[in-house]
Amino acid sequence: MRRLWMTGFIAGALLLGLSYARQRLGDPADLVLVDGQVLTLDAADTVAQAVAITKGVIVAVGTNAEVRSRIGPSTRVIDLGGRSVTPGLIDSHVHFNMPSGESVNLGDEDVRSMKDVLDRVAAQVKNARPGEWIRGIGWDEGKLAERRYITAADLDTVSPDNPVWLTHTTNHYGVGNSAALKLAGITSDTRDPAAGTIDRDAKGNPTGVLKESAQQLVTSRIPPLSARQQKQGIVQLMKEFNREGMTGAKDPGIGDQKWNLYQEILKEGQLTVRIFALWSGGRSLSATKQLIERVSMRPHPPSSPSDGLVIFGGVKMFMDGSGGARTAWMYDDWNKNSTEKDTGNAGYPVMPPDEYRESVKLLHNAGLHISTHAIGDRAIDWVVDSYDQALTAKPTRGLRHGIIHANTPTNHAIDVMVRLQRDHDAGYPESQATFLWWLGDNYTANLGPQRSARLKPFRTFMEKGVHWAGGSDYSVAPFPARYSLWASVARTTLNGTYGAQPFGTRESVDVKTALRAQTIWAAHQMFLDDRIGSIEIGKEADIAVWEQDLLRAPVNVLKDLKCVLTLLKGNIVYRDTQRLP
Numbered sequence: 111m112r113r114l115w116m117t118g119f120i121a122g123a124l125l126l127g128l129s130y131a132r133q134r135l136g137d138p139a140d141l142v143l144v145d146g147q148v149l150t151l152d153a154a155d156t157v158a159q160a161v162a163i164t165k166g167v168i169v170a171v172g173t174n175a176e177v178r179s180r181i182g183p184s185t186r187v188i189d190l191g192g193r194s195v196t197p198g199l200i201d202s203h204v205h206f207n208m209p210s211g212e213s214v215n216l217g218d219e220d221v222r223s224m225k226d227v228l229d230r231v232a233a234q235v236k237n238a239r240p241g242e243w244i245r246g247i248g249w250d251e252g253k254l255a256e257r258r259y260i261t262a263a264d265l266d267t268v269s270p271d272n273p274v275w276l277t278h279t280t281n282h283y284g285v286g287n288s289a290a291l292k293l294a295g296i297t298s299d300t301r302d303p304a305a306g307t308i309d310r311d312a313k314g315n316p317t318g319v320l321k322e323s324a325q326q327l328v329t330s331r332i333p334p335l336s337a338r339q340q341k342q343g344i345v346q347l348m349k350e351f352n353r354e355g356m357t358g359a360k361d362p363g364i365g366d367q368k369w370n371l372y373q374e375i376l377k378e379g380q381l382t383v384r385i386f387a388l389w390s391g392g393r394s395l396s397a398t399k400q401l402i403e404r405v406s407m408r409p410h411p412p413s414s415p416s417d418g419l420v421i422f423g424g425v426k427m428f429m430d431g432s433g434g435a436r437t438a439w440m441y442d443d444w445n446k447n448s449t450e451k452d453t454g455n456a457g458y459p460v461m462p463p464d465e466y467r468e469s470v471k472l473l474h475n476a477g478l479h480i481s482t483h484a485i486g487d488r489a490i491d492w493v494v495d496s497y498d499q500a501l502t503a504k505p506t507r508g509l510r511h512g513i514i515h516a517n518t519p520t521n522h523a524i525d526v527m528v529r530l531q532r533d534h535d536a537g538y539p540e541s542q543a544t545f546l547w548w549l550g551d552n553y554t555a556n557l558g559p560q561r562s563a564r565l566k567p568f569r570t571f572m573e574k575g576v577h578w579a580g581g582s583d584y585s586v587a588p589f590p591a592r593y594s595l596w597a598s599v600a601r602t603t604l605n606g607t608y609g610a611q612p613f614g615t616r617e618s619v620d621v622k623t624a625l626r627a628q629t630i631w632a633a634h635q636m637f638l639d640d641r642i643g644s645i646e647i648g649k650e651a652d653i654a655v656w657e658q659d660l661l662r663a664p665v666n667v668l669k670d671l672k673c674v675l676t677l678l679k680g681n682i683v684y685r686d687t688q689r690l691p
């Protein structure tokens with residue numbers, strides 16, 4: 111017994127000696143962060159004190175003493191003063207555009223009534239040329255005192271001549287004024303287009319609100335932003351991401367034009383957020399076939415030769431609509447005002463379900479990663495079952511097909527996710543905890559009390575071993591990842607219209623789990639988990655430093671986390687020089 115113990119002791123001492131020697135022999139690093147609380151998010155959930163980085167790659171993680179051995183004469187050393195350190199945060203679902211200065215922004219907490227909306231529109235109309243379009247984004251009737259849609263009649267009072275189009279915060283509906291409806295040729299005789307709704311008053315006249323595909327009747331008339339305006343918006347948003355400790359984004363539904371903008375930004379050295387882009391999929395089988403012809407020749411995951419900065423990732427599909435507009439595809443009718451029934455409305459698929467299923471098969475067989483927007487329980491079931499069938503017919507490990515939003519999955523859907531993740535490395539929810547807060551009042555009104563408890567079931571995911579990737583769906587909800595970390599724990603709505611926590615806290619998770627969803631699990635959905643997403647030797651140094659202690663902060667402090675330093679591949683892309691001089 112004693113001898114065994116001695117042998118173990120000697121072996122241990124030898125090992126320690128060896129690792130010590132390796133540390134000592136290591137070359138001096140370019141950058142060393144010391145005296146931090148480093149949440150590495152490695153498999154063992156190690157908390158370290160210091161990190162050394164050379165040529166953008168992490169070369170040492172450990173105690174201050176261990177890592178200090180990598181400090182040489184030209185090493186840059188930053189003393190973190192005990193602050194928390196995490197991997198750079200990743201948004202697994204973000205429409206990576208910043209509204210241009212010409213848009214009316216209705217998506218902040220100061221817009222509380224119809225008057226606030228109309229004042230902002232009126233201010234824009236005052237500066238507009240005759241006939242010029244007034245564009246706006248971010249409105250949400252759930253946040254207005256009146257708690258009703260904006261209508262054409264409202265907008266006509268401030269813009270009788272200029273056409274106005276205001277996109278709802280969910281992007282699934284919007285409202286135009288009478289001038290806009292006239293340009294689009296919409297009258298009481300206009301029929302609803304396929305997979306769309308023209309909202310009408312009791313007399314059958316259009317109210318100005320257009321849902322899902324009906325929006326295009328108006329939006330197709332609006333001149334697009336110039337490439338220069340778009341590019342400015344992307345670069346601006348990258349900077350804002352870095353201020354929030356964010357270094358990665360999965361951008362769903364782009365096309366050639368935006369891809370080219372990303373390439374330009376990369377070439378010009380302005381790219382400070384890794385981009386994993388999904389191409390916009392079609393809404394029919396023939397569109398899917400055309401898309402496969404156009405994109406399948408591009409290098410794509412899982413075998414991508416890319417530098418890991420701008421990645422063509424696969425294809426974004428749509429199964430249904432929105433939980434705000436009550437167009438998402440459900441088994442049971444939607445509610446309204448929490449307890450009333452929206453009788454006869456259980457939403458609808460936005461693509462013929464059989465054509466969707468066949469499209470999944472073709473995309474999967476072409477070796478392309480797919481992520482599908484699915485909000486309603488029926489839509490989610492259809493999507494996971496489609497993945498299941500495609501994978502059974504052609505088992506291919508590691509395509510990591512995603513379920514975007516996955517708001518209220520059934521037990522069946524969760525069980526299929528478990529199986530797909532285990533057997534095929536596929537079937538991952540790409541989910542937005544921020545919705546619970548930002549859209550929560552509207553969501554609970556539409557889901558009703560019973561279904562509300564099933565919204566974003568993160569704890570159930572955890573218990574069953576389902577990994578998911580966190581995100582914001584910006585501009586649907588604000589992008590800072592701290593909101594999503596906080597909401598994963600707190601599950602509180604913005605206004606508390608139906609009580610502060612209408613979704614309950616049964617599905618709350620702790621901050622460490624929430625962090626995983628926004629780091630290593632999100633990196634996995636960008637096919638970058640071998641390069642980023644945790645702080646480990648050999649990984650690229652995407653790192654964020656926080657003013658607050660993430661593990662000891664009271665829940666509500668998470669909402670206001672302050673980032674003080676952000677690294678992308680070891681380069682400082684943001685530093686708060688006041689707090690961290």
Ligand SMILES: [Zn+2]
Nearest residue numbers: 203205362583
């Ligand atoms: Zn989206």
